[in-house]
Each structure stands twice: as structure tokens, then as C-alpha cells.
Amino acid sequence: MSKIRETYVCTECGAKSSLWRGQCLSCKAWNTLELVAAPAEGSRKRPVGSLGPVKAIPLAHVEEHGHEPFGTGLDALDRVLGRGLVPGSALLMGGEPGIGKSTLLLQMAGAVAASGRVALYVSGEESLPQIKDRANRLGVLHDNLLAVSTSRVEDVLPLLEGDAAPDLLIVDSVQTLTSESADGLPGNVSQVRAVATEIVDACKRGVTTAVLVGHVTKDGALAGPRLLEHMVDTVISLEGDRRQMFRLLRVLKNRFGPNQELLVFQMVRQGLEVVEDPATYFLGARDASLSGTAVVMA
CATH class of the missing domain: 3.40.50.300 (P-loop containing nucleotide triphosphate hydrolases)
Incomplete structure (x- = not known):
């Protein structure tokens, strides 16, 4: 079995680090890095609801009907x-x-x-x-x-x-x-x-x-x-x-x-x-x- 790779994630900005640090290098917050287990290679699932490749369309052709705001x-x-x-x-x-x-x-x-x-x-x-x-x-x-x-x-x-x-x-x-x-x-x-x-x-x-x-x-x-x-x-x-x-x-x-x-x-x-x-x-x-x-x- 392949060894489980561990990484540290900042609870403030979500930045990742392979080593624990007292201060996050991204947002400069202190003591925010938490240890999480990284997923094994090839084990990441396809996102639910993925509809395949995205197609770009002209912005002028975007349909606006049905997107009118409604009250609370x-x-x-x-x-x-x-x-x-x-x-x-x-x-x-x-x-x-x-x-x-x-x-x-x-x-x-x-x-x-x-x-x-x-x-x-x-x-x-x-x-x-x-x-x-x-x-x-x-x-x-x-x-x-x-x-x-x-x-x-x-x-x-x-x-x-x-x-x-x-x-x-x-x-x-x-x-x-x-x-x-x-x-x-x-x-x-x-x-x-x-x-x-x-x-x-x-x-x-x-x-x-x-x-x-x-x-x-x-x-x-x-x-x-x-x-x-x-x-x-x-x-x-x-x-x-x-x-x-x-x-x-x-x-x-x-x-x-x-x-x-x-x-x-x-x-x-x-x-x-x-x-x-x-x-x-x-x-x-x-x-x-x-x-x-x-x-x-x-």
C-alpha cells in the first residue's frame, strides 16, 4: 500500500503546507495550521453533478428569463x-x-x-x-x-x-x-x-x-x-x-x-x-x- 501523505491546512484562508508552521505564510495568522490526510493519488472522485466540458457562449446570448429577483x-x-x-x-x-x-x-x-x-x-x-x-x-x-x-x-x-x-x-x-x-x-x-x-x-x-x-x-x-x-x-x-x-x-x-x-x-x-x-x-x-x-x- 502507498503511504498516506499528510498536509497542513490553514483554518483561516485554506492555504496548504507540507510542514507545520506556527504562522501561515499566506494570511500571516498564528497557530491556524491543522493536520489533515491528503487523498491518495487517483482516488479523487468526480464531482457530483459534473456535466462534462464547459462551453463558452457569447455574453450577449445569455438567457435572463427566470433570473429575476424575488422577495424574502x-x-x-x-x-x-x-x-x-x-x-x-x-x-x-x-x-x-x-x-x-x-x-x-x-x-x-x-x-x-x-x-x-x-x-x-x-x-x-x-x-x-x-x-x-x-x-x-x-x-x-x-x-x-x-x-x-x-x-x-x-x-x-x-x-x-x-x-x-x-x-x-x-x-x-x-x-x-x-x-x-x-x-x-x-x-x-x-x-x-x-x-x-x-x-x-x-x-x-x-x-x-x-x-x-x-x-x-x-x-x-x-x-x-x-x-x-x-x-x-x-x-x-x-x-x-x-x-x-x-x-x-x-x-x-x-x-x-x-x-x-x-x-x-x-x-x-x-x-x-x-x-x-x-x-x-x-x-x-x-x-x-x-x-x-x-x-x-x-
């Missing part, structure tokens, strides 16, 4: 995203566990399904009864809202091909899925890169909008290789204190609209509601019985 069901979210959801695009949402990412995305999937489009919710963390119970509580159950509970990306890719492909795909989360084309446990650099690449490529070949949920580190940065942020068109972050009712949605990267947009949500029993006028809303909590009130920025 929340006008305020459409506004901060610029054009709503663009078919064939990829969006990455980050946030701490329990902050409300799954709730907001299930609300979005339900609104898209109610508009007559097909939404597919893929979960590697929850079972189908758990997803249905949450959807029932949010009041978003619909025949066009489909769900899959799996930890294999190979179960998802066939659903993105042909005329039956959904208009919206939500993957919750990208760290919980595995790909047969990569080695290691779910969530490591190789697996996250392979899963995200296969899903984004499959969606861009059709008209499916992909929304990937990503975990964050203790520092608040998106976990996994930094390459993940470059692969998608939009990066948003949901922030806040889990003990409070307010959440902040920030747009960190957007190819279809403005960057650094901010949206304030309020957590209620039916999910997340948009706070239309945050300034007036927060000032409304002041005590009217005081003789004088001063508003300052600290």
Missing part, C-alpha cells in the same frame, strides 16, 4: 439586501447558537413558499418533527415548504437538478454536512470547503438561491475557512444578546446592494419582527415622570 417576505430585509433574493446566488448567514438564525430563515422559507415558489429547508442538526413543530409555531406550514434532515451533501445535490429544483435552498448548517469528496470529520476545513463548493456550484448552474448558515467562533468571526466568505455573493450576520429580545442583522458583504446595512428585529412568540423605527422605539422606554431627559451617545 420581509420588505425591510429586501431593502437591506438590495434586490431581495437573486436566483443562482449564494448567501451566508453567521451568528451565535440560539441567536435566531434558524427562526428567521424558516420564516423566510415559509414566506417564499406562500408566494407560490418552492423552498427547501435542509437541516443537519434537527429532525423533521422538530422542524415541523417550529414551523407550526411560526405559522409557516405550506405544501411548497419542503424539508430534508440529512448530514450528507450527496442527498441534497440531486434535489437541485432539473425542473423540480427549489427556488430557495436553506442549509442549516454548512458545518454539519459532509462530502464524500473530502476527508475528515464534519466541520473541518476540508469538509466545509467541499460541501459549500458543491452546493454553490449546483445552485449557480440553475436558478436556486442558496442560503448557507455558518457557525461563529468565540471571537465572533465566521468559523471555517475564510474562503467561504469569498465563495458567496452576500454575507450577513445576526447579532444580539440571547437574554434580550432584540437582534441586529448586519450586511457585511453584498454584490447586489449596499454594504454595512443594519436591521433591528424583535423576538416575539411568532418569530422575529422588524422594528421599523429603532430610534423612536428605544427612546420610548424612557421615564416620562422625570423632570428632564437628555439623550446622549456613549
Whole structure:
């Protein structure tokens, strides 16, 4: 048997090195190189969904029909995203566990399904009864809202091909899925890169909008290789204190609209509601019985 070749991969930028180093030579980050086993020669599988050689066509002949943006069901979210959801695009949402990412995305999937489009919710963390119970509580159950509970990306890719492909795909989360084309446990650099690449490529070949949920580190940065942020068109972050009712949605990267947009949500029993006028809303909590009130920025 041939000897298994080992390599080191940077968890920040995905750069590879044959030797361990304290500092990555590519992104200059410290203590980010992790040991992974390189695949044996000739063992790399052909990517799922590969359609053979790519043919170049004149850009003027590209068909635009079917690629019109559609709404998320929340006008305020459409506004901060610029054009709503663009078919064939990829969006990455980050946030701490329990902050409300799954709730907001299930609300979005339900609104898209109610508009007559097909939404597919893929979960590697929850079972189908758990997803249905949450959807029932949010009041978003619909025949066009489909769900899959799996930890294999190979179960998802066939659903993105042909005329039956959904208009919206939500993957919750990208760290919980595995790909047969990569080695290691779910969530490591190789697996996250392979899963995200296969899903984004499959969606861009059709008209499916992909929304990937990503975990964050203790520092608040998106976990996994930094390459993940470059692969998608939009990066948003949901922030806040889990003990409070307010959440902040920030747009960190957007190819279809403005960057650094901010949206304030309020957590209620039916999910997340948009706070239309945050300034007036927060000032409304002041005590009217005081003789004088001063508003300052600290």
C-alpha cells in the first residue's frame, strides 16, 4: 500500500503546507495550521453533478428569463439586501447558537413558499418533527415548504437538478454536512470547503438561491475557512444578546446592494419582527415622570 501523505491546512484562508508552521505564510495568522490526510493519488472522485466540458457562449446570448429577483417576505430585509433574493446566488448567514438564525430563515422559507415558489429547508442538526413543530409555531406550514434532515451533501445535490429544483435552498448548517469528496470529520476545513463548493456550484448552474448558515467562533468571526466568505455573493450576520429580545442583522458583504446595512428585529412568540423605527422605539422606554431627559451617545 502507498503511504498516506499528510498536509497542513490553514483554518483561516485554506492555504496548504507540507510542514507545520506556527504562522501561515499566506494570511500571516498564528497557530491556524491543522493536520489533515491528503487523498491518495487517483482516488479523487468526480464531482457530483459534473456535466462534462464547459462551453463558452457569447455574453450577449445569455438567457435572463427566470433570473429575476424575488422577495424574502420581509420588505425591510429586501431593502437591506438590495434586490431581495437573486436566483443562482449564494448567501451566508453567521451568528451565535440560539441567536435566531434558524427562526428567521424558516420564516423566510415559509414566506417564499406562500408566494407560490418552492423552498427547501435542509437541516443537519434537527429532525423533521422538530422542524415541523417550529414551523407550526411560526405559522409557516405550506405544501411548497419542503424539508430534508440529512448530514450528507450527496442527498441534497440531486434535489437541485432539473425542473423540480427549489427556488430557495436553506442549509442549516454548512458545518454539519459532509462530502464524500473530502476527508475528515464534519466541520473541518476540508469538509466545509467541499460541501459549500458543491452546493454553490449546483445552485449557480440553475436558478436556486442558496442560503448557507455558518457557525461563529468565540471571537465572533465566521468559523471555517475564510474562503467561504469569498465563495458567496452576500454575507450577513445576526447579532444580539440571547437574554434580550432584540437582534441586529448586519450586511457585511453584498454584490447586489449596499454594504454595512443594519436591521433591528424583535423576538416575539411568532418569530422575529422588524422594528421599523429603532430610534423612536428605544427612546420610548424612557421615564416620562422625570423632570428632564437628555439623550446622549456613549
